[in-house]
Amino acid sequence: MAQTLFKRVDTTVEYLVAAVDQGVIGLPDIQRPFVWSTTKVRDLFDSMFRGYPVGYLLQWANPEAPGHIRQIGTRGHGQDQATTLIIDGQQRLTSLYAVMKGKPVMDKNFQEKRIGIGFNPLQSRFEVASAPIRRSPEWIADISEVFISGASAYGIIEGFLRRLAESREVSDKDKDRVATNIEQLLKLRNYPFSALEISADADEEQVADIFVRVNSKGQNLKQADFILTLLSVFWEEGRAELEDFAKRSRIPPKSGDGPSPFNHHIEPDPDQLLRVGVAVGLRRARLKYAYQFLRGKDVETGTYTTEIREANLVRLKKAQSRVLNLTRWHEYLTCLVSVGFRSGRQISSKIALLYCYTFFLIGRDEYHVDPAKLRRLIGRLFLMVTLTGRYSGSPESVMEEDLARLRGVETPEQFTSILEKLIDDNLTHDFWEISLPNELETSSTTAAVHNAYHAAQNIIGARALFSTVKVSELMDPTLTSPRSALELHHLFPKGFLKKIDITAVRETNQIANYALIEWGDNNAIKDRHPAEYVPEYERRFTSDEVADFYRGNALPDQWYHMDYFDFLTARRKLMADVIKRAYERLA
Numbered sequence: 001m002a003q004t005l006f007k008r009v010d011t012t013v014e015y016l017v018a019a020v021d022q023g024v025i026g027l028p029d030i031q032r033p034f035v036w037s038t039t040k041v042r043d044l045f046d047s048m049f050r051g052y053p054v055g056y057l058l059q060w061a062n063p064e065a066p067g068h069i070r071q072i073g074t075r076g077h078g079q080d081q082a083t084t085l086i087i088d089g090q091q092r093l094t095s096l097y098a099v100m101k102g103k104p105v106m107d108k109n110f111q112e113k114r115i116g117i118g119f120n121p122l123q124s125r126f127e128v129a130s131a132p133i134r135r136s137p138e139w140i141a142d143i144s145e146v147f148i149s150g151a152s153a154y155g156i157i158e159g160f161l162r163r164l165a166e167s168r169e170v171s172d173k174d175k176d177r178v179a180t181n182i183e184q185l186l187k188l189r190n191y192p193f194s195a196l197e198i199s200a201d202a203d204e205e206q207v208a209d210i211f212v213r214v215n216s217k218g219q220n221l222k223q224a225d226f227i228l229t230l231l232s233v234f235w236e237e238g239r240a241e242l243e244d245f246a247k248r249s250r251i252p253p254k255s256g257d258g259p260s261p262f263n264h265h266i267e268p269d270p271d272q273l274l275r276v277g278v279a280v281g282l283r284r285a286r287l288k289y290a291y292q293f294l295r296g297k298d299v300e301t302g303t304y305t306t307e308i309r310e311a312n313l314v315r316l317k318k319a320q321s322r323v324l325n326l327t328r329w330h331e332y333l334t335c336l337v338s339v340g341f342r343s344g345r346q347i348s349s350k351i352a353l354l355y356c357y358t359f360f361l362i363g364r365d366e367y368h369v370d371p372a373k374l375r376r377l378i379g380r381l382f383l384m385v386t387l388t389g390r391y392s393g394s395p396e397s398v399m400e401e402d403l404a405r406l407r408g409v410e411t412p413e414q415f416t417s418i419l420e421k422l423i424d425d426n427l428t429h430d431f432w433e434i435s436l437p438n439e440l441e442t443s444s445t446t447a448a449v450h451n452a453y454h455a456a457q458n459i460i461g462a463r464a465l466f467s468t469v470k471v472s473e474l475m476d477p478t479l480t481s482p483r484s485a486l487e488l489h490h491l492f493p494k495g496f497l498k499k500i501d502i503t504a505v506r507e508t509n510q511i512a513n514y515a516l517i518e519w520g521d522n523n524a525i526k527d528r529h530p531a532e533y534v535p536e537y538e539r540r541f542t543s544d545e546v547a548d549f550y551r552g553n554a555l556p557d558q559w560y561h562m563d564y565f566d567f568l569t570a571r572r573k574l575m576a577d578v579i580k581r582a583y584e585r586l587a
Contacts, residue, residue, distance in 0.1 A: 005198055005202045006196050006197060006198050006199065006210070007197050008195070008197075009059075009194070009195045009196075009197045010193075010194055011194075012189065012191065013048075013189055013193060014189040016093060016097075017101060019084070020093065020097045023082055024082060024083055024084065025059070025082060025084045025085075025086060025093075026062070026082035026084065027086050027090060027097065034091070034098075034105035034107065036091045038116070038117070041099065041117060042128055043126075044092065044096075045099070045117055045126050045188070046125075046126045048188050049124070049126070049184060049185065054092065056089065056193070056194045056195060057089035057092070057093065057194075057195040057196070058086075058088035058089060058195070059086050059087060059089075059197050059198065060087050060197070060198045060200070060202070060207055061084060061197055061198065061199055062084060062085055062200060087207060089195075095115065098115050099115055099144050099147070100144070100147045100189070101144075101147075102114070102142075102145070102147070102148045106243075109247075110246065110250065114142075115144075116128065116141070116142050116144075117142065117144075118130075118140060118142065119139065119146075119185060120140075121160065121181040121185075122174060122178060126143075129142055138164060138167075140182075140185075143185065146182075146185065146186065147189070153183050156186075157179050160178060160182065161175060161178060198210060203292075227274055227278075227287055227294065228274065234294060235313055235316075235317070238317065241320065241324060242274055243270050245268070245270075245324050246267070246268055246273065248260055248261050249261040249266075249267050249268055250267045259326045260326070261324075261326060261329055263329075263333050264343045264344060264478070265333055265336060265343065265344050265353065266347060266350055267344075268354070272350060273320075273324070273354075275351075275354060276323045276354050276357055276358050277323045278290045278316070278319075279399065280323060280361050281319025281320070282312070282315060282319070283403050283406075284403070285355075285397075285398075285399035285400045285403060286396045286400055287396070293309075293312040293316070294312065295309060296308040296309025322361050323361065328360075328361060331360075332357050332360045332361075335356075335360065335374075335378045335379045336353070336379065338376070338379050339379035339380065339382060339383050339586060340457070340458035340459045340582065341451070342455075342458065342472065342477055344477075346454060346475075347451070348386060348447070348448035349386065349391060349392060351391050351395050352385045352386060352392075353382070355391055355395070355402075356378055356381055356382045358399075358403075359378060359402075359419065360374065360378045362406065363378070367411065369415060369416060370412070373416065377416060377419055377420070379586060380423055380583065380587065381423060383452060383455070384422075384427055386448050387427070387439075387579070388427075388431070390426065392448075402422065405422065406418060432576060433576075436449065436576040436579065436580075437572040437573050440453075440511060440572040441510070441568075441572060442511055443505060443506045443507075443510055443511065445511060445514065449579075452579055453511075453578060453579055454475070454516070456579040456581070456583070457471045457516075457552060457553075457582075458472040458475065459586065460581060460582050461552075462552025463548070463552060464516050464517055465515045465516065466517065466537040467517065471516055471552075487516070487518075489515055489517045489525065490508070490513055490514065491513050491514070491515055491530055491555075491559075491560075491567075492508075492530055492564055492567070493525065493526065493528065494508050494509075495526070495527025496527050496528065496530075510568050511575075512575065513568065515553050515555070530559070530560035531561055534560040552578070554571055554574035554575040554577070555571065556570045556574060559571070
């Protein structure tokens with residue numbers, strides 16, 4: 001029989017909350033976006049009150065690091081590093097801690113909020129706190145006040161009954177029910193919890209496998225949760241820096257606020273930024289290696305040491321300072337703008353954006369590539385990975401291979417040559433002539449190739465169809481309006497196609513049947529045959545201007561007289577040609 005890698009640990013809510021408060025249990029979720037709804041927290045307390053089971057915790061024993069003392073928790077005293085890391089049950093434990101300690105949590109926008117749960121002692125009922133509940137004397141508006149007040153059960157009961165008596169008559173039966181239920185509420189501190197504690201000898205892959213096998217929902221363990229948990233234990237300030245950067249990236253700065261990570265391309269999550277730091281500092285894309293680095297694993301002996309962990313932390317700290325550097329961050333985003341990607345609406349893959357940021361940082365800080373040359377190179381790299389979906393399948397494995405290409409590279413010329421070859425190997429003649437036109441055969445307007453096509457229009461300075469305004473100007477992300485100035489229009493209107501028995505969405509909504517026009521024109525065109533409305537627009541412009549419209553919008557001459565399916569085939573090839581022309585201009 002193999003060695004047992006876990007043991008059962010029985011404890012209580014009171015112990016768990018105190019252990020989190022003192023830092024004995026590593027629980028980063030109190031500073032991270034809280035994904036549970038308030039109603040789910042309400043249901044948790046209701047189930048506990050009724051004596052129902054509410055699941056178990058899965059925790060991982062932390063290897064000892066003697067003598068490592070730091071300020072942790074809310075009491076501001078020296079505390080050994082956390083002896084236990086919560087792997088499953090973080091939201092449940094966060095709920096208990098936040099309510100019983102009256103602590104705020106972060107919402108998805110990184111704004112602090114209190115979890116308000118009301119309790120009706122007369123009805124044995126929990127509800128999310130609301131204005132009517134806060135005004136009603138029949139409710140304890142926020143049970144957090146009960147748990148943190150320090151008052152005795154007798155004092156809480158007497159205070160509640162006194163307020164209730166001011167609004168209505170209170171019977172002896174009411175008094176007994178109130179007393180019983182408030183005492184039962186306070187006894188939730190002693191509610192029993194069971195935890196499965198995985199041995200410190202288990203490695204990271206074993207822990208992940210255990211999670212999947214014992215979790216009733218069969219969810220995949222988020223690798224980033226491991227990393228952020230470890231950061232909270234070994235480098236709390238680093239985790240806080242990631243959270244702060246992510247929070248500020250979502251908030252437009254006000255006048256006088258100073259530099260900000262806010263941008264129109266991406267609202268990065270802390271784990272995504274951490275992924276870049278690991279790739280830059282440790283040259284690894286698979287986060288499982290980061291577990292080992294952060295726990296101080298000696299790859300030769302398999303043991304964990306404080307010395308190795310601290311050395312690895314130094315590398316990660318240096319890398320993270322570069323990742324979160326606002327000058328570098330905005331220099332990189334300028335690379336995206338330079339290749340036509342002006343806003344988040346055009347970004348089909350956040351991981352592609354972040355992996356390209358990794359190469360930007362390495363090229364800038366380690367190989368000191370000329371800034372102008374680096375901007376063009378990284379822009380073309382991003383266009384390539386967007387067009388090919390390079391990081392869409394198995395992103396970690398592919399990025400591992402790409403990072404490995406840099407081993408032994410010593411000069412900026414070598415770095416540039418490696419990435420140039422990577423781009424050229426993917427954007428071959430067959431890609432432009434065969435693969436790309438085939439990829440454009442889609443009805444998804446959010447497809448990466450469609451976003452790349454619009455980026456290409458920005459690069460070549462294309463104007464919206466039958467408009468004096470450039471596509472890039474109408475796609476300005478800083479412009480806000482109740483209705484977009486630029487709209488996708490069916491060149492062969494759906495109403496017209498229906499008349500000729502073409503109704504399948506995949507056929508009518510082909511991206512090759514779309515063009516960007518100003519919204520006023522979209523209303524005027526309605527469901528007319530293109531041979532009817534197009535000549536009206538052509539007469540407004542010179543023949544050269546019309547030819548320019550068609551060249552910039554990938555339209556064949558006399559397209560409005562073509563068979564619909566022949567038109568789609570011809571236009572896909574021209575759309576691919578627009579993208580290729582834009583790419584060649586960058587090169």
